[in-house]
Amino acid sequence: MPEGDTVWRTAARLHRALAGQEVVLSDLRFPGVATADLRGTTTLEVASRGKHLLHRFDNGATLHSHLKMEGQWRVESPEAAHRWLRRDDLRAAIGTATWTGLGLRLGLLELIPTDREGEVVGHLGPDLLGPDWDARVAAANLAAVGTPIGAALLDQRNLAGVGTLWAAESLFLESTHPWALSDQLPPQAVERLVDRVHRLMDAARRDAVQSSTGSRRKGEETYVHARSGRACRRCGETVRVAMIGPPGQERTMFYCPGCQGGLAPTDDGRPQRPLGSSAGRATPYRRV
Secondary structure: OOOHHHHHHHHHHHHHHHOOOEOOEEEEOOOOOOOOOOOOOEEEEEEEEOOEEEEEEOOOEEEEEEOOOOOEEEEEOHHHHHHHOOOOOEEEEEEOOOOEEEEEOOOEEEEEEHHHOHHHHOOOOOEOOOOOOOHHHHHHHHHHHOOEHHHHHHOOOOOEOOOHHHHHHHHHHOOOOOOOEHHHOOHHHHHHHHHHHHHHHHHHHHHOOOOOOOOOOOOOOOOOOOOOOOEOOOOOOEOEEEEEOOOOOOEEEEEOOOOOOOOOOOOOOOOOOOOOOOOOOOOOOOOO
16 A cells, blocks of 8 residues: 555645646546536645545545555646546546546545545544644654554554555664554654654655665665565564554564564464565565
């Protein structure tokens, strides 16, 4: 699932292309909005809120979308957009005389009154990349829930925008065990973790590269994320992956037992081969 920095860049790209221009193409292919017609309206703003996209129009409506696992928004010229309109995975097309925004494989698409956006994003914690960012509130939220800190980071009600990549990388860089209970960590440790994830995501949204190592070379961007079965870049022990979170809401968490305080309670300790290996025991992996 695209994380907050990717969604932020998507919103910025759509805003630059569509804001202030009249909609001349409106094609929504999603249950509940398929008959809606936005032609004649003008885009006021496209903004992100955590992992949510809010496309606001001058008629008082907001097109709310969520990329979920595989969704994306593209910006194409009207001429190039025509071939995308024939795709089976197209879920939305909002076009002006100069640019067209194309939503592919969207996990959610709905039209709501702009003054009721709070009903769909009001439950979110401070947005790491938004104007409402408040590190103290985010740290207090994490400390209060008393769940494994890795799961707390992924809970959008505590702070909005973190996915498994930035959760795993920030926990590794702070040498924090993902399964340590958040209310048992020193307050300073939680504050440093919040600062770390904010700095990582802020850099990624500006540079358009998701790297925690400082390298942009393929395969060198991360310390632990998607590196299970491989040697830790810091201590040499094997990086592992295990599930984290309450039943029915489990997420994958990559971590280094050597650098982060031992095996996870959900990790049976059996050998894990590198991702993509066809031999031996399969490594569980689901990016969310």
